[in-house]
Amino acid sequence: MSSRVLPDFELLMPKDLGEGLQLLSRHGSDVAIMAGGTDVLVMMKANYRSPYVMSLAGIGGLDHLDWAPETGLRVGALTTVDQIEQSGAVKQHYRALWQAATLFATPQIRNSATVIGNLLRASPAGDCSCAVLALGGTVVLESVDGRREVAIDDFWLDYNLTARRPDEIAVELRLPPPGKGTGSAFRRLTRTHEDLAKLNASARLDVDGKICRTARLAMGCVGPTTQRLPKCEAILVGKAIDEALLKTLDDVIQSEIAPIDDKRSTAEYRRAVAGVLLRRTISQALAD
Amino acid sequence: MKKCEITLTVNGEQLTTMVAANQTLLEVLRENLGMTETKYGCGTGECGACTVLLDGTKPILSCLTLAAAMDGRHITTAAGLARDGQLHPVQQAFVDESGIQCGFCTPGMVMKTVGILARTPNPSDEEIRHGLEGNICRCTGYAKIVSSVKRAAELMADQSAAE
């Protein structure tokens, strides 16, 4: 049962990144890193226990949101979902992420929750996660031994499991700049307006004239992690996307997903609407 | 660290208190500082009863905020909006529009309204409803809360015109 009181833990409050990395190298997997805390604290009130909690709040310079046409978007570890929603650059160039941010949780949660926290939670229902997977990009991980970048495609290993090593902090998310004909979109199905997704989908399409050059399609809540839909992508690439082509995805997607019954919906329903949601998301990305 | 001393500015008053690492801001406000106007409705981020304002206009959930990480920050609660027995325009709007029934969601709703209007002084119905997500009310069906927010926008506009 969830408790009104948080469990006992030691709170680590590093003043800078170096100190944080040092603490991690010492305590490693005994540390729960906390950004906005909207997942960590909820889990702790249920049954998650960790001897140490390390708050990133005291580390300066992690809440950046930088956009440049050549390099793309850089999202800091403390950059909140609200910052994404308020950003004109994100709205213009990374429509999928912006749409995910506006539909995400509640204003209070958006004020605290971070995009990187959403990626690190590694939940298949993560909304920003779904948009980020479609948009592509890399997560920058840093430890006392240095930095490395992991492509988002390789980032989630399983439910609640990422490529991050226990001594690493995710310091930044990098999204590539969009091309000339790039459009993206995010949609989700929920029980009520404010909810976790029973199904979410995101698409990034690079269209040249009428022809789709590249397609990145992502879907959540159909497997242990948010996932790409390579077969569906293959159908689109090199073709002009029209209603008839989209309709063929309804069948193709069935072999790419493995949804389950859970408290939010059923496997059967998810299968029945996966194609619909995907088609609509693609059409929305084309209109972007 | 298991315990530490923090200084919070709550409703304009500087208060120093010893907090445990695992204490939420909600517990510190209610238990350490006796400010029970901020309510526990769920403890898990869904209901908004515990909403307070960070730096005057930013609604956050005190049930999902560690107090120790709030050292030096400015917090506003519903009781702090009223000055010398005089209600804040947002509070007055909830009174005028009968946006209050059992009152348990009300402090959080008032905090949220300040947040909405700080960003959107003249919000549409849809903006109000979108902004109110995360504050559950089980009594009103939200109709009179939406009209309270509209009324609050008017009263705030009147007030800033007068200033």
Add this chain to the structure above:
Amino acid sequence: MTAYSTIGKSIPKIDVKEKVTGRALYAADLKMPGMLYGKIVRCLDHAHARVLKLDLSVAAKMPGVVKVLGPDDIKAHSYNTGVLDLMVPEPVGKMLGDIEDQTVFTKHVKHQGDAICGIIAHSEEAAERAAEKVIVEYEPLPVYLTAEESMQPDAVQFTSLKPGNRAFQLPGEMFPNNAYGWGNVDEAMAAADFVVEDTFYVPKQKQCQMEPHAYIALFDDGGRLQCWTSTQMPKCVHIKLARMFDLPMSRVTVTQTVIGGGFGARLGMIGEPLACAMAMAVPGRPVKVLYTREEDWIASESRHPGKYWMKIGFSKDGAPVAVDALFRSYKGGYYTQGSGVAFTTGSWLGGMYKWGSCRYHGETYYTNHAPCGAYRGYGNPQTNFVMEQLVERACSKLGVDPVEWRKKWHKGVGDDGWCPGVTYPSCALDECLDRGAAAIGWTEKRAKYANQTGVKRRGVGVSVMNHTSGAFPMLLEHTTCTARLNEDATAEIMLACSDMGQGAHTALQQIAAEALGFRFEDIHIKAGDSDSNGFDIGAHASRTIYVGGAAVKSACEDARKELFARAAQYLECTVEQLTMRDKIIYLEGASNRSISAQEICARGVYNFVDAASGQRTGIPGQIQGYSSFLPTSNSPPFAACFAEVEIDTETGELTLIELVNAHDVGKAIHPASVEGNLEGGAQQGMGFALTEEIYYDKNGLCLNNSFTDYKMLGPSDMPKLTTILVENPDPLGPFGAKSAGEAGIVAPIGAVANAVFHALGIQIIEAPITAEKILEAIKKNGGV
């Protein structure tokens, strides 16, 4: 229409300022010197089990722990958290089969969340930490999640008092053949031109009042048990606690704190027995017990779910010649309101239409869910979902307009209400239907949406309801009120009626002001204190204004009568010659002769002996009006509701477009409160229809005991809401008022379901109507 000074005006409610600043004190906000914290240890991993071993020794040694308590440490009688036993004479209670099958801590776990033991500690945290150290060994028992399972002959018995695990069925001694109704249903059904019939499922809905349950209890040095609670029935809790702990009522005090919503959740007791049992173990120390939100789901009562079969026979002209129904509900682990809901579910059915004959069976079986009790509407939502969908099906077979059919066949003035033999004194349902239909654009939209194609489909639906204003004559109806006039001609109104946020105290204050002829600000309501308040059966059955208001009116009239009698003596005239304006009583026609109410009141209190004459200076005695009010009537409200929905036929998603709720309220004492109640009711009713249900895994463990997964309609999900108050003063209610507390939840349920039917031509017979169910139904139907 009568001109009233305050009635009918939406003046600011008396408690808004303390609520809008957050300074109103709910139970969890109270702190007392020397206060300890009690934590209830609950069984979380089993829904049905026997406790084989309970080891509290480690927990007892944890830092900060004052005392640990197991089932054997409790000296208290078994109890029933419900209150129906107090509302009927003992022989009737026996006949109904009301039992007391709950204990503070149990060795037979009947639902997840059942209480095993308690920890008392210096802090909440210490109590929680110690609770983690309690060692319990269980023997799992078979888990029954439906009546069909628990009624099996080899099923484990929940209590020896209820063989076969049937907690209740309508008793044959009161209801021949265990059925409520009239006429010969079998014959009428056989003779009907056509019938509609189905078995529906109605969900286990949770009240979700925003204030979690919280209590403080203290067994004080004077040997009195004190309990601070947000119950909506302080006097019933008063007597129940006294009986439980073998104390005279004069040794028990119940103090009602500000209530953060009720909706039935606080009807009777919840955690009071546990908090008090803990306090009894540490005399002199207040013990505070705070429930988590999750405990609200697993350890407090909800609506009764179950299977609801109904069959209605019609003649060609549309006459509903027979209705036959069986509601078999899943009781949960304890009896609580076992008899109540099983009965009323049928009574709302009987009271709605001019059924030629009617037969309703209501029964409830123990299951391994958190117990079911009272929830706004008390069976009416279940009936509305079923009855109104079947009526709709019949209208479509008959090819008649559903509004017209309802206008023709609903019961009205002079017809029997829900209790046969008690007729409706007023009914404005036709006006509700007319105004509601006009507001939503019924005729145009029904035609417009008749032949739709495309992915999105719209539909409009209608539903009607009747409810009650108090429970007369079925249950005890009694409110005692004292109206004491202060020496400055202001008044203290003392009664135990509850304000759960519905605005009752403001409306009662308006009634008092009107009845006394004083200003609204001259009145103060003193409620929620079992020591000073007389008897009141509590807030249930939408009775507070109708019965409590009548009690206030009667007590105030009593005080006013005395005031006028004294004025007549002072002015040497008859009472009939007097009128009062601005609290000055004038002798009509001779306006130079008058006396102020204040002078009469003051001279009654400061009644000095004149030194010169040795005589008293005026008429002695503080004026106090009194009423121990037992109503002799019941004026049920009616309502018509219209809903418009849009359905995405590819995803099954439903969008609420508009809801028009037209209510026959008699007279709205405080219109904004009435609207607010109806609007809040609409949110809950639409939730029943569309999203709300507590669900369990196959082991009976709750899957959605949080707002994360128990979804209620939020601000963006709510449709445009139009609330129409149809005011047609009732001849019997105080100032013409009928009830408006529960009613708002009911009719939106059928209206939304019928709008779905209109949009798709398909009925969904299991609530809530989720996207999953809609899509499946479309598929089964071979499309739309």
